[in-house]
Amino acid sequence: MIESPLHPRPSAGEASSAAEELTVADVVALVEAAAPSHLAESWDSNGLICGDPEAPVASILLAVDPVASVVDEAIERGADMIITHHPLYLRGTDRVAATDPKGRVVHRLIRSGIALLNAHTSLDAAHGGIAAALAASIGLLGAVPLEPSPADPAQGIGRIGSLPVPTRLRDFADAVAAALPDSPPGILVGGDLDATVETIAVSGGAGDSLLARAREAGADVFLTADLRHHPASEHLETGRPYLICGTHWATEWVGLPPLAQRLATAAEYGGRRLSTHVSTICTDPWALRLNTGPAPVR
Numbered sequence: 001m002i003e004s005p006l007h008p009r010p011s012a013g014e015a016s017s018a019a020e021e022l023t024v025a026d027v028v029a030l031v032e033a034a035a036p037s038h039l040a041e042s043w044d045s046n047g048l049i050c051g052d053p054e055a056p057v058a059s060i061l062l063a064v065d066p067v068a069s070v071v072d073e074a075i076e077r078g079a080d081m082i083i084t085h086h087p088l089y090l091r092g093t094d095r096v097a098a099t100d101p102k103g104r105v106v107h108r109l110i111r112s113g114i115a116l117l118n119a120h121t122s123l124d125a126a127h128g129g130i131a132a133a134l135a136a137s138i139g140l141l142g143a144v145p146l147e148p149s150p151a152d153p154a155q156g157i158g159r160i161g162s163l164p165v166p167t168r169l170r171d172f173a174d175a176v177a178a179a180l181p182d183s184p185p186g187i188l189v190g191g192d193l194d195a196t197v198e199t200i201a202v203s204g205g206a207g208d209s210l211l212a213r214a215r216e217a218g219a220d221v222f223l224t225a226d227l228r229h230h231p232a233s234e235h236l237e238t239g240r241p242y243l244i245c246g247t248h249w250a251t252e253w254v255g256l257p258p259l260a261q262r263l264a265t266a267a268e269y270g271g272r273r274l275s276t277h278v279s280t281i282c283t284d285p286w287a288l289r290l291n292t293g294p295a296p297v298r
């Protein structure tokens with residue numbers, strides 16, 4: 001069933017083509033339905049960052065980060081709105097002057113008539129959100145939240161589920177590499193590569209804080225990003241879950257196509273015109289990975 005705050009409109013007759021467009025406020029409502037703000041962490045920032053609620057929206061660009069390259073793409077595509085996962089100002093600001101990169105983003109968006117909205121930990125936790133999409137992308141069965149939300153235990157941070165068949169860690173890692181979008185650092189794998197694994201925990205983005213939770217939950221592998229040397233090394237000294245460390249962008253990007261699809265479906269259900277595009281610009285900070293050590297002798 002489609003849960004949509006949009007009321008279906010009569011398809012014939014009275015509605016003009018302008019009336020069939022969504023507004024920024026409609027998109028805010030659709031994203032709130034997909035990623036309810038009560039699921040967000042208390043320290044987080046989610047919602048409309050810039051834009052006029054009454055402005056029309058015919059086309060939306062979805063991306064992980066609200067950075068200059070994504071604004072460039074939105075302008076090139078003629079998008080009316082950008083939806084990002086990360087907020088522009090997580091800790092607030094007292095100025096938006098175009099003297100720094102974030103201020104320039106605000107200025108360029110307003111000049112170009114482009115609204116910006118973000119859904120961060122609300123989308124991490126939601127049904128069909130980032131964690132659920134990451135679990136689905138690697139084929140987990142029976143995935144449930146790794147850390148259920150106090151507001152709704154059926155949703156929450158991370159997911160844990162099972163592979164259809166027990167698999168060697170190295171083969172599972174190959175499947176993860178194939179499932180994630182390409183990013184120069186790729187993935188790193190820690191643990192016994194020939195061990196058999198079946199129960200998998202995932203959390204898109206920085207997952208250090210969930211290492212103990214993944215162990216308590218009985219995971220054989222924890223797939224996340226941004227793992228640091230000491231937490232990862234000390235964790236592996238005690239054994240499972242083995243670790244697969246992707247990049248922040250890649251492990252979160254997988255949640256954007258389902259959100260785009262959900263918005264498009266809800267718009268269509270409400271008889272509105274909307275095109276969505278998921279940016280494929282990799283906004284990880286890393287542009288190149290090189291093998292280290294002396295070059296092989298030829």
Ligand SMILES: [Zn+2]
Nearest residue numbers: 205206248252
């Ligand atoms: Zn993130």
